[in-house]
Every structure is written in C-alpha cells, then in structure tokens.
Amino acid sequence: MSKIQQRNRPPTMHDVARLAGVSQPTVSRVLNGNNTQVPISDDTRLKVQQAVDALGYRPNAVARSLRTQRTQTVALMLADISNSFYHPIARAVQDVARQYDYEVLISNSDHIYEYEKHFCEIVLRRGVDGAILVPIHLTTKELDAYALQAHIPFVVLGHHVDHPNMDVVFLDDERATYETTQWLITERGHYRLGYIGVPAVLPPGPRRLRGFNRAMAEANLEVHPDHILQGDFTLEGGKRVAQAMVQRGNLPTALMVANDLMAIGAILAFRDAGLRVPEDIAIVGFDNIPEATIVRPTLTTIAQNPHEMGERLACALFERIENPDITERRVFGTPYELIKRESA
Amino acid sequence: MSKIQQRNRPPTMHDVARLAGVSQPTVSRVLNGNNTQVPISDDTRLKVQQAVDALGYRPNAVARSLRTQRTQTVALMLADISNSFYHPIARAVQDVARQYDYEVLISNSDHIYEYEKHFCEIVLRRGVDGAILVPIHLTTKELDAYALQAHIPFVVLGHHVDHPNMDVVFLDDERATYETTQWLITERGHYRLGYIGVPAVLPPGPRRLRGFNRAMAEANLEVHPDHILQGDFTLEGGKRVAQAMVQRGNLPTALMVANDLMAIGAILAFRDAGLRVPEDIAIVGFDNIPEATIVRPTLTTIAQNPHEMGERLACALFERIENPDITERRVFGTPYELIKRESA
DNA sequence: CGAATACATGAATTCGTTTTCTGAACAAAA
DNA sequence: TTTTGTTCAGAAAACGAATTCATGTATTCG
Structure with a gap:
C-alpha cells in the first residue's frame, strides 16, 4: 500500500525522511540547525542532506508558520x-x-x-x-x-x-511650513505671501496651513483672502490654481505650495503666463520629489526624505x-x- | 479542566463552536457560505454568527492555506x-x-x-x-x-x-527603437544620428541599440563612432555623457537615448552648454516617465505604458x-x- | 558490574482550518 | 408500520511542519 508519488505534489519532510531512512522530526532537526538542543550524528545529517538534495525538497512555509506562529x-x-x-x-x-x-x-x-x-x-x-x-x-x-x-x-x-x-x-510638517514661511519673510523680505493647500479633509492639509498662518500672524502680516487657495494633489491642479490667480491679478510675491506636484504645476503655469520665477513670484514646494530638480527654475522645497x-x-x-x-x-x-x- | 482563555491568543473556530454550542466544522460551514453542499439550519447559522461577533473571531489564513493549498x-x-x-x-x-x-x-x-x-x-x-x-x-x-x-x-x-x-x-523595444529612428530619418530629415545606450549586460541594452543600428543601416547612413555612447541609467550619467560630447565637439543633429532619465540629463547638459534643443540637437528618450513633461523642452519619447x-x-x-x-x-x-x- | 549519564532518534501531539465520512432525527412514501 | 429520503451536524482525517515526550543505545563512573 505504498503511495507512489501521489500526484506530483512537491516533496514533504516525510518523503525526505523515508528516502533517508530516518524519521520526519529528524529531518526537521537537521534542517533547522540545532536550534533545538538535540544533537544529531554526522552520519544522519549527511543522509538527510543527500535526500534533501535528491528530492529538491523545500520547506513549506505555510506549514511552518502554522506551527511556529510566525510568518x-x-x-x-x-x-x-x-x-x-x-x-x-x-x-x-x-x-x-x-x-x-x-x-x-x-x-x-x-x-x-x-x-x-x-x-x-x-x-x-x-x-x-x-x-x-x-x-x-x-x-x-x-x-x-x-x-x-x-x-x-x-x-x-x-x-x-x-x-x-x-x-x-x-x-511635523506644521513646524516645517512654519519655519519655511518665517524664512521667506525674514530672510527673503517677502510680505505678501500666498498659500496653495491640499484638501482639508486630509491631515496634512490643515496642519501645513496652520504652520503658514502662524508664521504670518507672528510677523504681523495679513493674508489676503485671494491668496489662500486650495488644489488637489496633482500637477494639473497646481496649474489650474495658478492660472486662476493670474487671471484674477493681485498676485503675492511668494507662494507656499503644500506639495511639489502642484508647485511645479504652478511654476509651469506662471512661466507660460510670462511671469518670472522667482523674480515676480517666488515658489516653495513640499516633498522634494525627483521632478523638483528637473523643472526650470528648479524648485525650492521642503524635503522630508521618505x-x-x-x-x-x-x-x-x-x-x-x-x-x-x-x-x-x-x-x-x-x-x-x-x-x-x-x-x- | 476547562481551559479558561489560555494566554490571550486570538479566538479559534473551536472557541466559536464552544460558545455557540455547535461543533467546529459547523462553524466552518457557516463561515464559508454553503460552498460545500451541506445545508445549515437558520438557527445554528444565527447562533454561530452571534458567537463570531461576540468573540471578534477572524479566520486564521495560515491554517486555511495549509488545508486548501491556496494562499x-x-x-x-x-x-x-x-x-x-x-x-x-x-x-x-x-x-x-x-x-x-x-x-x-x-x-x-x-x-x-x-x-x-x-x-x-x-x-x-x-x-x-x-x-x-x-x-x-x-x-x-x-x-x-x-x-x-x-x-x-x-x-x-x-x-x-x-x-x-x-x-x-x-x-519589443528593438522594434520601437527601430521605427523611431526611421521616423527621425525620414520624417525629420536627420542623417547624423547618435545614440546613448545603457550597459550592454542588460537585455534592453543590445536590443535597443540593434534597433537603432538596423534603421541606420537600412537608410544607408553611417554612424560615427563618436556618436555611440554608453551611460548608466541615471540622470547624472546622461549629463556626463552629454557634457563629454559637447567637449569633444562633432555633435550629431539627433540623439536617441535609451532611457528618459539619461535623455533628460542630456537635455539639461546641452542647454547648460548653450545649445538649443531641438534646433541644434534633437533628443528622443525612452520610457515616458512623468519627468518627461516637466523638463523644458518637454521630452519626445517612446512610451511603453507600464x-x-x-x-x-x-x-x-x-x-x-x-x-x-x-x-x-x-x-x-x-x-x-x-x-x-x-x-x- | 550495576547505575548514572550522555547521545541520538522515533512516536505522538500540536498549530487552526477544510473536507470527507458517518450518523441521527424526522418527514414522506409505500 | 416499515422503508426511503432529506436535512442537519458531529467525528475524524487531512494539510506539513515543529516540538514535547519517551526510549533505546553507548559511555562513564562508583
């Protein structure tokens, strides 16, 4: 009643054991090194190894996981x-x-x-x-x-x-936005700043905006309502928002954008509209994605090193x-x- | 001898079965719908469901996989x-x-x-x-x-x-490169073409180069040895190769580049060197990565839609x-x- | 020389499911 | 009333390893 290669399922430890003329636990012990404290004779060790090689045996990770509770x-x-x-x-x-x-x-x-x-x-x-x-x-x-x-x-x-x-x-992107806005104000001398944000339903939205607002408030600068805008996350979204700004006129001199993709979109849109970046309008992004070094002018941005x-x-x-x-x-x-x- | 919450392991089907007052296979049948042909009474179905909810039971995927041989x-x-x-x-x-x-x-x-x-x-x-x-x-x-x-x-x-x-x-990037090179020759009228490739050890390397060479040969155009170059895969690599070309002089009028990153690097390097793209040198990339629409001039490239x-x-x-x-x-x-x- | 100690291995159990295989209860048909 | 189905559900056997427990040999010690 010897089962001869039932189907051609991959070999199991039993198969190895049978071929090597030892028991299944012995095979297990050989294969797992002697992490268990039971010693194995060199002779069986060798027989098992040969059987393993002969059959091309590979341990079944699922079975092992079930037993060890680790995957x-x-x-x-x-x-x-x-x-x-x-x-x-x-x-x-x-x-x-x-x-x-x-x-x-x-x-x-x-x-x-x-x-x-x-x-x-x-x-x-x-x-x-x-x-x-x-x-x-x-x-x-x-x-x-x-x-x-x-x-x-x-x-x-x-x-x-x-x-x-x-x-x-x-x-801590609130802090990052806060400090960068401060930098635009104190180091770069901007006082009419704008902000393009991401939808407020997602955590980064309100946090980054809060950082911006806090820096503006502490510098006693007012934010013109026209200068706080919201896009989605996309390059196209950034373009659209920027085009709308140009259309409406009354541009800020510096713009914080809540992600690079939109910032790049904005740069492209402003340049297409004949504006100079950063002379007419400075732009800072967020994320430092690879594209930031490719757009011209290259994008100043907050890098988070993902x-x-x-x-x-x-x-x-x-x-x-x-x-x-x-x-x-x-x-x-x-x-x-x-x-x-x-x-x- | 009732084991009361041995450790606090997650509940198993046995736990559910015990609570519901049924056997473990019954729980299995309730949970797997009646994909097996055994009918289940609404009464037990309900009891099991309640027990499942009460215990917050979740099937153990590892055990299931071991039995079903599917993961x-x-x-x-x-x-x-x-x-x-x-x-x-x-x-x-x-x-x-x-x-x-x-x-x-x-x-x-x-x-x-x-x-x-x-x-x-x-x-x-x-x-x-x-x-x-x-x-x-x-x-x-x-x-x-x-x-x-x-x-x-x-x-x-x-x-x-x-x-x-x-x-x-x-x-089939050999064909893509071949046909694009043809296009540069017949539609764009280039006859001094160059090629920047990737290391030949990787399959795309020789294949793409072969497509290029075949198109050139069929058009009876000679390829100047200076115009066949090799970079790595990187933007920096593209820059370096392009800078070297500029340094050496004797530029082709069109350049096939085996990937976009290098093509973009080349564009940036040529422009930094005061050359106009595509007037002085036309560039075609390969891959159509997102960056291709961001670089100026935007990159003509072979898109493979990954x-x-x-x-x-x-x-x-x-x-x-x-x-x-x-x-x-x-x-x-x-x-x-x-x-x-x-x-x- | 008997007892204690390694040393080396096999038998049996376990992990948590799914899937036979059986069997009880009950209704419908003869 | 007996037979034949239905309808349900439990008992038991996988799945393939790791691990505990038990056991049988050599070896060493008193």
Whole structure:
C-alpha cells in the first residue's frame, strides 16, 4: 500500500525522511540547525542532506508558520505606491526586511477608509509579524484596538504622536511650513505671501496651513483672502490654481505650495503666463520629489526624505519583532530640510 | 479542566463552536457560505454568527492555506519599485489583485541574479498562487524549471518570447527603437544620428541599440563612432555623457537615448552648454516617465505604458489562477507609442 | 558490574482550518 | 408500520511542519 508519488505534489519532510531512512522530526532537526538542543550524528545529517538534495525538497512555509506562529512577513500600507513620496518608503522597508529575511506585503489605501480597515483585517487574519502603516482616516482608537488584537507590533507614519501602543514616526510638517514661511519673510523680505493647500479633509492639509498662518500672524502680516487657495494633489491642479490667480491679478510675491506636484504645476503655469520665477513670484514646494530638480527654475522645497522615514519605520518595527517586550513607546521626529534651489 | 482563555491568543473556530454550542466544522460551514453542499439550519447559522461577533473571531489564513493549498497571495518581482518604470506596474498588479481579493508580495531584484533566484525560492516555499516577474538574468531554462516545480502560473515581462510554460508580455523595444529612428530619418530629415545606450549586460541594452543600428543601416547612413555612447541609467550619467560630447565637439543633429532619465540629463547638459534643443540637437528618450513633461523642452519619447503592462501581466496571471488548465501559452506584445513633444 | 549519564532518534501531539465520512432525527412514501 | 429520503451536524482525517515526550543505545563512573 505504498503511495507512489501521489500526484506530483512537491516533496514533504516525510518523503525526505523515508528516502533517508530516518524519521520526519529528524529531518526537521537537521534542517533547522540545532536550534533545538538535540544533537544529531554526522552520519544522519549527511543522509538527510543527500535526500534533501535528491528530492529538491523545500520547506513549506505555510506549514511552518502554522506551527511556529510566525510568518516571516510584514505588511505595509501606504496611500499609493506609485506616488513619489511613498515608493521610497516602500523601497526602504523592503531593504530592511531583506536584511532580516522577511517578505513584505504591500497594500495601497488610496486614502480610502474602507481600504485602511481592510488592511488591518488582513493583518489580523494572515498573522503577519508586524505592520507599518501610513493611516489617514483610521483613528488612534481604532488603530490601537487592531494592534492589541493582533498581538504584533504596529509602527505608523503620521501626524499624531498619541498612539498608545506603537512607535510612530511623526511628520511635523506644521513646524516645517512654519519655519519655511518665517524664512521667506525674514530672510527673503517677502510680505505678501500666498498659500496653495491640499484638501482639508486630509491631515496634512490643515496642519501645513496652520504652520503658514502662524508664521504670518507672528510677523504681523495679513493674508489676503485671494491668496489662500486650495488644489488637489496633482500637477494639473497646481496649474489650474495658478492660472486662476493670474487671471484674477493681485498676485503675492511668494507662494507656499503644500506639495511639489502642484508647485511645479504652478511654476509651469506662471512661466507660460510670462511671469518670472522667482523674480515676480517666488515658489516653495513640499516633498522634494525627483521632478523638483528637473523643472526650470528648479524648485525650492521642503524635503522630508521618505527613504529615511521608511528606514526608521522598518528598523523600529524589526527591533520590536526581535524583541517583543520592548515596553516604552518611541516617537521619532522626521527631520526636514529646506532645499534652497532657484524658485525662491 | 476547562481551559479558561489560555494566554490571550486570538479566538479559534473551536472557541466559536464552544460558545455557540455547535461543533467546529459547523462553524466552518457557516463561515464559508454553503460552498460545500451541506445545508445549515437558520438557527445554528444565527447562533454561530452571534458567537463570531461576540468573540471578534477572524479566520486564521495560515491554517486555511495549509488545508486548501491556496494562499490568496501572488508574488511580484521587479528590478526596483522606486523606479518610475516599475512602480506603475506594481500599482496595476495590486489593483487587479484587489479585485480578486488577493494580496501581493513585492520583491526588488536590483538586477541581481542571486536575488532573482532567491525570489523564485521564496515563491516555492511560501506556496503563493502565482508569480509575476521581470527577470533579467534568469534564463528561460531556469525560469521554466521553477515554474514546473511550483505548479503555479508564472507570467513574465521580458525580452524573450520563448518561455515554454508561461505567458509573457513581450517588450519589443528593438522594434520601437527601430521605427523611431526611421521616423527621425525620414520624417525629420536627420542623417547624423547618435545614440546613448545603457550597459550592454542588460537585455534592453543590445536590443535597443540593434534597433537603432538596423534603421541606420537600412537608410544607408553611417554612424560615427563618436556618436555611440554608453551611460548608466541615471540622470547624472546622461549629463556626463552629454557634457563629454559637447567637449569633444562633432555633435550629431539627433540623439536617441535609451532611457528618459539619461535623455533628460542630456537635455539639461546641452542647454547648460548653450545649445538649443531641438534646433541644434534633437533628443528622443525612452520610457515616458512623468519627468518627461516637466523638463523644458518637454521630452519626445517612446512610451511603453507600464501601467497597462502591469494590468496585462496581472490579468493573464489571474485568468490562469482561476482556470488552471488553460493550456495554450500566450504572448502579448506591448504596444509602444511615440509621444511627440518639443525635444525632437 | 550495576547505575548514572550522555547521545541520538522515533512516536505522538500540536498549530487552526477544510473536507470527507458517518450518523441521527424526522418527514414522506409505500 | 416499515422503508426511503432529506436535512442537519458531529467525528475524524487531512494539510506539513515543529516540538514535547519517551526510549533505546553507548559511555562513564562508583
């Protein structure tokens, strides 16, 4: 009644064991080194190795995971991997993961609440060993609840520091915008400043605007209502807003734009309208995407170094995975840097 | 001897069953709809549902995978997710995967042979349900061997069409380069053309150069040795090569560049050197990355629509996953499009 | 020489599901 | 009343590894 190659499923440890003339646990022990304290004779070790090679055996990660309760997988949720801000994060996370011999499951939330929740559900069901997320809609409470249920470390990149049970890399863009606006005022001598923001429903929107307003208020400068505008995130959006400004006249002498894509759109639109940047209007972006060095004039912008953020996120995560009883919660500020180029 | 909440592990089906006063398989049947032909009474169905809700039960995907031999996961290997050509592919694959309720494991090969092999090993060990790869070094033979062992569909994006057991999306960049060179010659009247290539060790290198050479030969045009140059993939590399050309003098009137990043670098360098593009030198790139619309003059380039490729790859893969006995192998050509902008 | 100690291995259990395979209860047909 | 179906649900066996427990040999010690 010997089952001869039932189907042609991949070989299992039993197959290896049978060929080597040993028992299945012995094979397991040989393959996992002697992490268990049981010694193995060189003789069997050799026989097993030969059988493994002969059959081309590969351990089944699913079975192993079921038994060990570890998947050697981390999950990463970001808004959109094809966005210049996010893919360096993904890349960095993958690089760190490779060092730890982990695989990375990546999911795009597209700023959609349901997708963010869905991601957490997946994290729970699949038993990944850790998760990195860039949540927009998930509340602190929800996140915390998921992290507690999952019994695994969560690390977030975000605008809140008050997640009770997880490390966070804190995006302090309010401060960055504040200080950069100050710089435009005190170092560059601008006093009629404008601002193009992103939709207020997303955290970066109000935060960056707040930084701008605070700097203006502290300098006792008034902001003309015409000079506070809102775009979407796109280059086209930036163009449209800028064209509308030109149409209406009454331009500011400096313009803070809440992301580079719109800033570049604005530059292109202003130049097409015959204005000189930065002489007629100075422009500062936010993000320092690669395109910023390509547009002419090159874009002065606030750089956040997403690759470094990704590294921070991943390192924090793996530290916790390796050492699950780290108790104190960590908050990493994200250093920003004003990259001074030609546009301001 | 009732185990009361042993640790606080997440609840299992047994826990749900106990609470609902039914057996564990019954819970399974309720949760999986009646895909099995066993009917369930509304009464038990309700009891189970309540128990599930009360415990916040979530099925354990690992255990399910072990039993069903499916992981609801596909793996994607590309060279570098933070490269403008690749991330739209990743994005497209993820989008299609979401429709099928699959997760995506993404890995960067960085054009490194060991990483490509490692990826295939991972695919085998983790029992993913399908794999999409953009191999550079893996030979047809190796790939085919892996696919056979894995018993799952492989789909590749690449320069060969001769993979016996898998669908392939074929990058016919030789033809694209050939036809575009023809266009420069016949439509634009250039006869002194140059070429900046990528390292020949990678498949696109020789293929694209071959297309260029073929078009030149067929037009009976000679290529001056000074006009065939090689860069790396980077913007800086493009700059350097262009600067060297300027230094040496004897410029061609049109320049085919094997990727956009280098083409953009070349444009920037030529303009910095006081040359007019396209009047003094016309430039055509390859890839149509977003930056191509931002540089001035905007870049004429060969567009390959990576997002669409990603969709093709993913759709082909999922068709096979859903229908494992598709026998005929499919080859999809990738349509290319010459995006005529200002630089040529 | 008997007992204690390594040393090396196999048997049995477990991880949490899905999927047979059985069987009980009850209704409808003979 | 007996037979034949239906309708439901539990018992048991996978899936492929890791791990605990038990056991059988050599080896060493008193």
